[in-house]
Amino acid sequence: MPQVTYVSHDGQRTTLDVPLGTSVMQAATLHGLDGIVAECGGSCMCATCHVYVQEDQIAKCPEMELGEDAMLDGTASPRKPNSRLSCQLVMTPEMEGLVVTMPETQT
Amino acid sequence: MAQGGVVRRVVIVGAGHGGFQVAASLRQHGFDGAVVLIGDEPHLPYQRPPLSKDYLDGKIGFDLLQMRPASFFDEHRIELMSGQAVAAIDRPEKAVALADGKRLAYDHLVLATGARNRVPPLPGIELDGVCYLRDLAETEALKERLAACRNAIVVGAGFIGLEFAAIARGKGVPVQIVELVDRVMARVVCPETSAYFGREHQKTGVEFSFGTSVERIAGAGGKVSHVVLGDGRTLPADLVLISIGVVPNEDLAAAAGLAVANGVVVDEQLLTADLGISAIGDCASFPSRHSLRNPVRLEAVQNATDHARCVASRLVGKPYAYEALPWFWSEQGALRLQIAGLTTGFQQVVLRGDYEKGEYSAFCYAGDKLLGIESINKPADHAFARRLLAAGKSITPTEAADPSFDLRAAAMARPG
Numbered sequence: 370m371p372q373v374t375y376v377s378h379d380g381q382r383t384t385l386d387v388p389l390g391t392s393v394m395q396a397a398t399l400h401g402l403d404g405i406v407a408e409c410g411g412s413c414m415c416a417t418c419h420v421y422v423q424e425d426q427i428a429k430c431p432e433m434e435l436g437e438d439a440m441l442d443g444t445a446s447p448r449k450p451n452s453r454l455s456c457q458l459v460m461t462p463e464m465e466g467l468v469v470t471m472p473e474t475q476t
Numbered sequence: 477m478a479q480g481g482v483v484r485r486v487v488i489v490g491a492g493h494g495g496f497q498v499a500a501s502l503r504q505h506g507f508d509g510a511v512v513l514i515g516d517e518p519h520l521p522y523q524r525p526p527l528s529k530d531y532l533d534g535k536i537g538f539d540l541l542q543m544r545p546a547s548f549f550d551e552h553r554i555e556l557m558s559g560q561a562v563a564a565i566d567r568p569e570k571a572v573a574l575a576d577g578k579r580l581a582y583d584h585l586v587l588a589t590g591a592r593n594r595v596p597p598l599p600g601i602e603l604d605g606v607c608y609l610r611d612l613a614e615t616e617a618l619k620e621r622l623a624a625c626r627n628a629i630v631v632g633a634g635f636i637g638l639e640f641a642a643i644a645r646g647k648g649v650p651v652q653i654v655e656l657v658d659r660v661m662a663r664v665v666c667p668e669t670s671a672y673f674g675r676e677h678q679k680t681g682v683e684f685s686f687g688t689s690v691e692r693i694a695g696a697g698g699k700v701s702h703v704v705l706g707d708g709r710t711l712p713a714d715l716v717l718i719s720i721g722v723v724p725n726e727d728l729a730a731a732a733g734l735a736v737a738n739g740v741v742v743d744e745q746l747l748t749a750d751l752g753i754s755a756i757g758d759c760a761s762f763p764s765r766h767s768l769r770n771p772v773r774l775e776a777v778q779n780a781t782d783h784a785r786c787v788a789s790r791l792v793g794k795p796y797a798y799e800a801l802p803w804f805w806s807e808q809g810a811l812r813l814q815i816a817g818l819t820t821g822f823q824q825v826v827l828r829g830d831y832e833k834g835e836y837s838a839f840c841y842a843g844d845k846l847l848g849i850e851s852i853n854k855p856a857d858h859a860f861a862r863r864l865l866a867a868g869k870s871i872t873p874t875e876a877a878d879p880s881f882d883l884r885a886a887a888m889a890r891p892g
Contacts, residue, residue: 399542403504408778409805410525410526413855435856436812436856438856439855439857442888443863476781476782476785
């Protein structure tokens, strides 16, 4: 099963199995990871599942849709070029080994 | 602390979005005392919004509804008491009595009791086949019935009724919606948006009876068979969804002598007149900065969780007045509605975008004051609307109507 590593704001690393078709957000909340809030439950409505994708892995992720792009302008922590909403990062085989860093705050 | 001594023991009544968030936020703030979270449902705390969407549709299971796994509550020393009802609050003794007779002392009590379905006093309401869609058990029952349903009647054309209708139509089930007033979502959106949504639902085969009451629900052998309307028509039905809104669970507070008026009355810090008791979320009536400080009671995840954070912060000695911008959303099939702000009392609506195509925003004004923005399949507008309104900024009706006006720039500009 593909794995994703989550790096907390203070540098703690947690690696989780993320089944294909499951989002990076879903896996995180399912495991009770602090750092991803996902207030809307994964509908791309709230911008509280913000992550920074490791720069050299951005191309492996699904392309960003307009809605996500817009919601990223409303995140609590600064938006960077590698910002994504993890509810929109649905696991594909190419994303194996993905590393995402969680921002200082989601709300 | 100013609120009657040091808080060492917080008891939270209600384990929905608000109650759960109080517990989680207290620990995030480093609160070291006891946290007791009491919920009357037998499950781990779960997300409600997907119930009427992906969960009813069978796209996700309960594992993806859970707020957090069971281990989270142990690790964070949150004493979760599931399947427990609170019977009374003993304010002089600072304790709650559970339905099973047990008593729990508190230093601070948070009422996050939510709301319950509004049940109309209709003949036949008790018949098998009359359904609701608010909690997990109701959704399970509805889902099972929907799978074998031949004719669904929905009473009430609000968010829940319309979200259900979209899923039922997706499964090929005939749906008739009976609504007392003359348009869908009349309580929350402008007439233009009602018209757009009504039309789109009709295109997928939903039938509407507007301006129509339900006289009674008729049955055979204890099961629903027909719905009799106020205009005399009789519609066949094997499933009747009652979706005419909710009423706040304020009885506990009222019985304890706290003020209630369409919800438990709290101040701008979400405190009741008893400094040892707060109320949050769907059950709380609070003065909102976004409604000219008039008391409002909102039924929304955002409201519940932002209330929760405000209370948790106060309990760890960092109080602030609650000012968060209200926002709401609904997904009805392919239609996505997002609302920022409180539009009640609007006098003027300015449409921006492509209304016919269904990618637009409705800017709602009272005079020159921008109250709120409804965005239909236009998430970018919604993101900017939230920024704009949260910062207390506005744009004029003329600017809103001008397609060349840069909404993004206005929203992202520094305050002032």
